Amino acid sequence: HVRDAMDLKRMMIMVVVALGPCFFMALHNTGYQANLAISAERGTPLDNWREGVLTALGRGHDVGNFLDNMALGALYFLPVYAVTVAVGGLWELLFSVVRRHEINEGFLVTSALFPLTLPPTIPLWQVAIGISFGVVIGKEIFGGVGKNFLNPALTARAFLYFAYPAQISGDKVWTAADGFTGATPLGALGTFQIETAAPDTSVLTGYSWWDCFLGFIQGSMGETSTLACLIGAAVLIATGIGSWRVMAGCVAGALGMSTLLWLFGSASSTAITVLPPWWHLVVGGFAFGTVFMATDPVSAAMTDVGRWWYGTVIGVFTILVRCINPAYPEGIMLAILFGNVMAPLIDYFVIQSNIKRRAARYAAG
DSSP, rough: OOOOOOOOHHHHHHHHTHHHHHHHHHHHHHHHHHHHHHHTOOBOSSHHHHHHHHTTOOOOTTTTTTHEEEEEEEEHHHHHHHHHHHHHHHHHHHHHHTTTTTTOOOHHHHHHHHHHHHHTTTTTHHHHHHHHHHHTTTTGGGGHHHTTOOOOOHHHHHEEEEHHHHGGGSSSSSOOOOOOOOHHHHHHHOOBBOOSSSSHHHHSSSSOHHHHHHHHHSSSTTTTTTTHHHHHHHHHHHHOOHHHHHHHHHHHHHHHHHHHHHHOOOOTGGGGGOOOHHHHHTTTTTTHHIIIIOTTTSSSSSHHHHHHHHHHHHHHHHHHHHHOOOOOOOOOOHHHHHHHHHHHHHHHHHHHHHHHHHHHHHHHO
16 A cells, blocks of 8 residues: 655645635625625725725625625735735745755745734734744744744734734724724623623624624634634644644633633623633634644644643633733633643653653553
């Protein structure tokens, strides 16, 4: 029998294929949210070059028109993606020349993931700075693909969040319409103070659970749809690229911690603290981070048992950050970076436990 080992290039291409549904939602939902705000007269078209291109294409702002939504979404997402590929690719080329090796295919995934984690209104110069930090500091400074201990795309986003918070968080960045302000579901839940019983989540956020599951909500361009992420997860698991243990650990950790807070949380806290567990799985970037970021084979735990613990730590930490720090309702980014740092230690203790157990078994025999 011939064993067909999947090489790095095919692996990276398969990850990009798995991201296909998220790319689709990035285009459609970005345009849909902007056209929805404009149609409802809660905002006006942004006065920039995109309106001229949209008019030249014969498209408008009809929220019920699929092509109008896709065209407007593409005019916001594609420039972000192009800048990411151009600037990040330039750094990859520079380091490949200095180190005298080929450009690694790993950048395909980084350049696909990073734009999906950004809001549509992000300035393009900040995209360039962010991907530069992610590629150089998050990966190349450690020796390149396979030697970095942090996820480069997540490192880039974390840098932008702490360096330019006004352009990557808040209520004004999620919808590409001038004069429109609106919080993401997590943002609304994180700031609403409850006094007695928690209000209905759908009423408070303005979205139903199914809206959040399908992805027709405000948020980062490619992170809103849990359904799109589940399709990607099926592809990654079927091809053996993404670890189902990590994904299951993240879900188990998040459900466990959110259930404890839901059952025993204080009645005088924010609404997100007593949010039903099943809501935590469909709001924010939890699904996207669990499927595409936490499963990064380079920065995740290596052992099977370690992957369970690694995923569980990320799930628990995500809920803790969401609930304990109302100023930062989205916790998946910090949770995964924390998990990346802890992964070698988790593997160490798992291996040491196996060694001790085996030694005890031999001694008893």
